[in-house]
Amino acid sequence: xxxxxxxxxxxxxxxxxxxxxxxxxxxxxxxxxxxxxxxxxxxxxxxxxxxxxxxxxxxxxxxxxxxxxxxxxxxxxxxxxxxxxxxxxxxxxxxxxxxxxxxxxxxxxxxxxxxxxxxxxxxxxxxxxxxxxxxxxxxxxxxxxxxxxxxxxxxxxxxxxxxxxxxxxxxxxxxxxxxxxxxxxxxxxxxxxxxxxxxxxxxxxxxxxxxxxxxxxxxxxxxxxxxxxxxxxxxxxxxxxxxxxxxxxxxx
Ligand SMILES: Cc1cc2nc3c(=O)[nH]c(=O)nc-3n(C[C@H](O)[C@H](O)[C@H](O)COP(=O)(O)OP(=O)(O)OC[C@H]3O[C@@H](n4cnc5c(N)ncnc54)[C@H](O)[C@@H]3O)c2cc1C
Ligand code: FES
Numbered sequence: 001x002x003x004x005x006x007x008x009x010x011x012x013x014x015x016x017x018x019x020x021x022x023x024x025x026x027x028x029x030x031x032x033x034x035x036x037x038x039x040x041x042x043x044x045x046x047x048x049x050x051x052x053x054x055x056x057x058x059x060x061x062x063x064x065x066x067x068x069x070x071x072x073x074x075x076x077x078x079x080x081x082x083x084x085x086x087x088x089x090x091x092x093x094x095x096x097x098x099x100x101x102x103x104x105x106x107x108x109x110x111x112x113x114x115x116x117x118x119x120x121x122x123x124x125x126x127x128x129x130x131x132x133x134x135x136x137x138x139x140x141x142x143x144x145x146x147x148x149x150x151x152x153x154x155x156x157x158x159x160x161x162x163x164x165x166x167x168x169x170x171x172x173x174x175x176x177x178x179x180x181x182x183x184x185x186x187x188x189x190x191x192x193x194x195x196x197x198x199x200x201x202x203x204x205x206x207x208x209x210x211x212x213x214x215x216x217x218x219x220x221x222x223x224x225x226x227x228x229x230x231x232x233x234x235x236x237x238x239x240x241x242x243x244x245x246x247x248x249x250x251x252x
Contacts, residue, residue, distance in 0.1 A: 003089055004087065005026050005028060005087075005089075006085050006086075006088075007024045007029075007086050007088045008024070008084070008085050009022055009023070009024055009025075009082055009083065009085070009086065010023040010025050010062055010082065011023040011082055012078075012080055012081065014078075015143055015144070016140070016143055019067065019078075019143060020066070020077075020079075021054075021065075022064065022066075022067065022077075023062050023064050024062060024064070024088065025062050026063060029053075029090050030060075030062055031058050031061070033053045033090070033091035033095075033118075034091070034095035034098075035053070035098065035115060035116075036115055036119065036180075036243065037052075037053055037090065037092060037093045037095040038051055038091070038115070038213075038243065039053060039063075039089065039090030039092065040088070040089040040092060040210070041065075041087070041089075042087035042088075043072075043073045043077050044076060045073045045076070047073075047210075048087075048211075048213060049074065049077060050092075051065040051066070051114070052065070052111070052112075052114045052115030052182070052205075053065065053091060053114075053118055054066050054114035054115065054144070055121060056118070065114065066111065066113070068111050089213055089214070092214065093239060093242060093244070094243070096180050096203060096205075096244050097203075098119065098123055098126070100178060100201075101128075101176055101201075102128055102129060102176070103128065103129040103130070103174060103176060103177040103178070104119075104123055104128060104130045104177065104178050104179070104180060105130075105131045105132075105168070105173075105178075105180070106120055106130060106131070106180050107135070107179065107180070107181040107183070107187075107191050108135065108182055108183055109135045109136075109164060109181075109182070109183025109184055110184055110187075112181070112205070113134060113143050114144070115205060116134075116180070116182050119180060120132050120146060131171050132148070133149065133150045133168055134146070134152070134164075135151075135154075135167065135183065136151070136153050136154075136158070137153065137154050138153050138154065138155035139157040139158035141153075150168075150170060150171070152166050163187065163190065164183075164190075165194055168191070168194055173200060177200050178200065178201050178202070178203065179191065179195040179202040180204075180205075180244075181202065181203070181204050182205040185206075188204040188252065191204070192204060192247035192248075192252075195247065201246070201247075202247040202248075203244050203245065203246055203247065204247050205242070205243045205244045206222060206242050206245065207243065208243070210238065210239050212239070214239060215240030220239045221235045221237055222235070222238055223236075223250075224236050224245065224249045224250050233251055
């Protein structure tokens, strides 16, 4: 299947001082993407830049991405205007298996708020029981907050003071609940350990540096525990074999 599209920007708005939110027309991506998948977007720099899909609208044939400006590529892509076109490869990666349980706890940190938003929408649409924990550094970094979500800030100027673990500690857990988390590695490690301590399965999504996005260049490899006895680990490609991995398999 051809996964590369020339897509038109339907809308672009700044949702914080350093973060743009784009709605992009592409019926093929809108109708086939699942939460946890990403798109690789061309800019004038050498490599495409990966972004998690934040929302899809199949009736309009659009999908959304949020772009936090951290360098030249994200600066350029956040500066696009309505009607501009972008070359987009996607949807890429495996995504979350949201059929594996009836109850989920979703946890986001940093730009993980975008893919987690998509997962939250799909789970609530399907009537599943979902608790959302959104962790931010401080109130100025808070984005895409959903009604009913447990909000935490390191600075304590919004929601519960502390990391998302302080938020998770307020949640009643029941057997069979699955935890899905996207954020910085130290945060995903802490959430993975929290879930393991409660006897819950946890899936995390790796935002590794990427190049091709389709499993060819091996820029994005990370390690998972090896199945073969005596072998300490195996390499996997985050873009193709992930970005979603079972916390108990990945080596962080
Ligand atoms: C699967 C995946 C999903 C992502 N989803 C989103 C998203 O929804 N929204 C969003 O804003 N960003 C997301 N990112 C990160 C985004 O791709 C990078 O911030 C972007 O490629 C940086 O490009 P740049 O040219 O602006 O910065 P560069 O000049 O390439 O780098 C600037 C700084 O950003 C850091 N950086 C670059 N790439 C990454 C990365 N992959 N992870 C962490 N730090 C990085 C560099 O180390 C450097 O410090 C995602 C990354 C991956 C792999
Ligand atoms: S980015 Fe090329 S193999 Fe993953």
